[in-house]
Amino acid sequence: MSLHPLNNQHVVIVGGSSGIGLATGTLAKQLGADVTLISREATKLKQVATQLGGVRLAIADFADEAAIHAAFADLPTIHHVYVAAGGFVGGNVLEGSMADFRRAIDTRLWGSVHVVRAAVPKMNGTGSLTFTGGLSTDRPVAGAWATAVATAAAEQLARALALELAPLRVNAVSPGWTDTPMWDNILGAEKQTVFSGVATQVPVKRLSLATEVAQAVIFLMNSATVTGEVLHVDSGHRLV
Numbered sequence: 001m002s003l004h005p006l007n008n009q010h011v012v013i014v015g016g017s018s019g020i021g022l023a024t025g026t027l028a029k030q031l032g033a034d035v036t037l038i039s040r041e042a043t044k045l046k047q048v049a050t051q052l053g054g055v056r057l058a059i060a061d062f063a064d065e066a067a068i069h070a071a072f073a074d075l076p077t078i079h080h081v082y083v084a085a086g087g088f089v090g091g092n093v094l095e096g097s098m099a100d101f102r103r104a105i106d107t108r109l110w111g112s113v114h115v116v117r118a119a120v121p122k123m124n125g126t127g128s129l130t131f132t133g134g135l136s137t138d139r140p141v142a143g144a145w146a147t148a149v150a151t152a153a154a155e156q157l158a159r160a161l162a163l164e165l166a167p168l169r170v171n172a173v174s175p176g177w178t179d180t181p182m183w184d185n186i187l188g189a190e191k192q193t194v195f196s197g198v199a200t201q202v203p204v205k206r207l208s209l210a211t212e213v214a215q216a217v218i219f220l221m222n223s224a225t226v227t228g229e230v231l232h233v234d235s236g237h238r239l240v
């Protein structure tokens with residue numbers, strides 16, 4: 001895929017120290033953007049900054065409204081924001097922990113709203129916001145209802161805010177199974193076996209790389225007439 005340069009564009013990635021967010025920050029930097037990465041763990045962020053060189057950092061939990069406003073306060077004019085932060089929250093509705101279920105929504109939905117309220121005043125009415133949904137919106141899994149509801153909320157937020165914040169553009173990316181540190185933490189040594197099994201089930205017979213989801217996010221940033229879109233990068237998984 002050939003992507004337009006992002007010279008003189010300030011791109012902010014919330015959840016930029018790992019996986020899809022890091023891949024997007026890396027690609028944006030390669031395309032000439034001025035990049036700011038925001039996430040919770042300072043050590044991880046600093047390691048990544050050393051690796052990339054010349055990126056701005058801020059520490060914040062995006063579920064914490066005050067912390068997100070503080071992280072955005074000193075940033076210069078923003079052109080594009082990608083909200084990658086989020087994670088998988090499991091738990092059967094009858095037996096799981098209410099605190100975990102609340103966390104799923106507090107992060108992906110309210111976290112995205114906090115980012116919108118902190119970022120948009122710095123965007124001069126143009127540019128783009130991209131949220132992260134996921135395969136679970138179309139293919140919910142028993143025992144992970146809260147994640148499915150949260151990803152659906154992020155995707156619907158993009159459609160609703162595309163009207164409310166226009167002409168600023170608002171989209172979502174919906175990744176399928178993507179090989180990132182999130183799965184190292186959840187599946188550990190089983191990861192490759194599980195991934196190979198899933199790959200045999202999907203139409204294109206392989207799963208996405210984080211860099212491929214990142215390309216889709218950059219496409220959304222660069223596409224001046226695409227708004228209210230949910231771009232699926234899932235090897236066709238939602239269809240089978």
Ligand SMILES: NC(=O)c1ccc[n+]([C@@H]2O[C@H](COP(=O)([O-])OP(=O)(O)OC[C@H]3O[C@@H](n4cnc5c(N)ncnc54)[C@H](OP(=O)(O)O)[C@@H]3O)[C@@H](O)[C@H]2O)c1
Pocket residue numbers: 014015016017018019020021038039040041042044060061062063084085086087088107132133134135174175176177178179180181182183
């Ligand atoms: N990988 C997949 O298969 C897949 C599939 C569908 C959807 N997704 C979604 O895609 C997004 C990226 O996933 P990934 O696989 O790249 O995960 P990842 O490797 O675990 O990266 C998540 C990033 O978000 C940050 N983060 C997490 N919670 C945060 C919070 N409350 N506030 C601020 N930063 C936070 C993490 O850093 P800190 O922990 O230091 O804060 C990290 O930089 C997530 O929303 C995930 O749910 C992933």
